Amino acid sequence: MAFLFRSWRSFQRLYNLRSSLRSSTRRNLSGVSSKTEDVSGYHLRDVPSFMRAVVFWEPKKPLSIEEFHLPRPKAGEVLIKTKACGVCHSDLHVMNGDLPFASPCVVGHEITGEVVDHGAHTDVAVVKRFPVGSRVVGAFIMPCGNCGFCVKGQEDLCEAFFAYNRAKGTLYDGETRLFLRSNGKPVYMYSMGGLAEYCVVPANALATLPNSLPYTESAILGCAVFTAYGAMKHAADVRAGDAIAVIGIGGIGSSCLQIARAFGASEIIAVDVQDDKLENAKKLGATHTINAMKEDVVDKIKEITGGMGVDIAVEALGKPKTFLQTTQSVKDGGKAVMIGLAPSGAVGEVDITRLVRRQIKIIGSYGARARQDLPKLVKLAETGIFSLEDAISRKCKFDEAAAAYDDLNNGKIVGRAVVEIM
Known part of the structure; x- marks a missing residue:
């Protein structure tokens, strides 16, 4: 019994020492302690x-x-x-x-x-x-x-x-x-x-x-591709023949164009404020381009789609203005997919009555x-x-x-x- 008691006490001391070391490391990471860690032995x-x-x-x-x-x-x-x-x-x-x-x-x-x-x-x-x-x-x-x-x-x-x-x-x-x-x-x-x-x-x-x-x-x-794929596959559930608008043609937005083309979208509308990005978008699958500095985005999207709006609109900037444009650009029953990160506390507006009556779906997507x-x-x-x-x-x-x-x-x-x- 004495041997077992001594073994148990030894185990407890070893366990407490291990727990203490782990706790020290966590305090270090949280900024409470400035203790460093020796990792030079690897x-x-x-x-x-x-x-x-x-x-x-x-x-x-x-x-x-x-x-x-x-x-x-x-x-x-x-x-x-x-x-x-x-x-x-x-x-x-x-x-x-x-x-x-x-x-x-x-x-x-x-x-x-x-x-x-x-x-x-x-x-x-x-x-x-x-x-x-x-x-x-x-x-x-x-x-x-x-x-x-x-x-x-x-x-x-x-x-x-x-x-x-x-x-x-x-x-x-x-x-x-x-x-x-x-x-x-x-x-x-x-x-x-x-x-x-x-x-x-x-x-x-x-x-x-x-x-x-x-x-x-x-x-x-x-x-870039991973985020675009998650938005188009899981959030938007793009089907062949869908009309799609992508607002913000950066690295992720431009990847959305290629994914939409791969999924068989019929109309792919690229929206940005830089003509060089819009010109490049044509190589990536865009069938139409809109410079938001020169034209009203929502009106132009509806003109392209015969007054209906798109089946899916993707927001890839994270700005309140483009959030609103995205929700307004989709047809009745359409999906507005938000993938652009915004500053903490940023808030987007939406027409609640239209959202309810016309079954507009607003979906966030972070990745795949x-x-x-x-x-x-x-x-x-x-x-x-x-x-x-x-x-x-x-x-x-x-x-x-x-x-x-x-x-x-x-x-x-x-x-x-x-x-x-x-």
């Missing part, structure tokens, strides 16, 4: 022990490139050598202070890369599906696979993703994988923190990238479903149904990432820019 053969990543420090401040310890994956996670990362407006919303997010953080959330390592205790099926050296693409919504929504197949509503990554800038144990090389302090993660030479991604957010598809252009599959949809998007690109080359308007080097975001913020990027990190 080494892989033929892989450097540190890397570079692009860091956002606070709104309106310039991005900087900092050195980090090599991020260590945990169970169910994969370490990726990042090859390319897209430049997205969602990052800008954080940088401009429109949407609150933990900082400092590494931005970038649509990536391609090569598998380098798997976290300890990762399921053998994951290791077989994504062996070391395999080519992958990552989705920005990284489903946990276990919550109520994921189990029902609604991975775009994953509880863990919104509770941890979007709310706290961590992965699903409540901890980041990013620590500065200079002092060991933690830095948060916007999705996987893709503007880095290496990143950790939950395996559920990955799909195999075939050799036939290039790393650089394929990066946009993880957000990684395990179901990402392999399908890879196939669309591989067969050429979705043209990655036409969607990309600029490629830049890692050191040029900050300038690319500045140009995006100033409307100088027509389609999608991609940072090459190889």
Whole structure:
């Protein structure tokens, strides 16, 4: 009995010590404690022990490139050598202070890369599906696979993703994988923190990238195309012959045009305020274009559709004015799909009586479903149904990432820019 008692007391001390260490790490992330973490012991053969990543420090401040310890994956996670990362407006919303997010953080959330390592205790099926050296693409919504929504197949509503990554800038144990090389302090993660030479991604957010598809252009599959597909497939449920209007022809809006064409839409109307974007939209499937600075958007859409309005209108800007235009542009029984992020607290107006009497449907859509949809998007690109080359308007080097975001913020990027990190 005395031996058992001593063993139990030893177990309790070990358990309490482990709990204390975990609690210390969580306090560190929440900002209560400034204690650093020693992650310098993680080494892989033929892989450097540190890397570079692009860091956002606070709104309106310039991005900087900092050195980090090599991020260590945990169970169910994969370490990726990042090859390319897209430049997205969602990052800008954080940088401009429109949407609150933990900082400092590494931005970038649509990536391609090569598998380098798997976290300890990762399921053998994951290791077989994504062996070391395999080519992958990552989705920005990284489903946990276990919550109520994921189990029902609604991975775009994953509880863990919104509770941890979007709310706290961590992965699903409540901890980041990013620590500065200079002092060991933690830095948060916007999705996987893709503007880095290496990143950790939950395996559920990955799909195999075939050799036939290039790393650089394929990066946009993880957000621009992923978001467009989720809107057109799940929210809008586009059918062949539908008339569709897309308001806001940036990276995601232009992807909506290609997806609408792939689904067999009869009329595809592109709306923007820049003629160069509208000209490019014609290559992506637009049958009509409207410059909102020169024409009344709602009147012109109804003129094109014989006075009826479109079956589906997509808002890809996140502005109250375009929200209203979207709801007014749909026909009776039509769907207004909102995918543009707006500053916190922004409110859109709607004609309530028309909404009720004419059965107008207003639907929000944040993205697609990684395990179901990402392999399908890879196939669309591989067969050429979705043209990655036409969607990309600029490629830049890692050191040029900050300038690319500045140009995006100033409307100088027509389609999608991609940072090459190889």
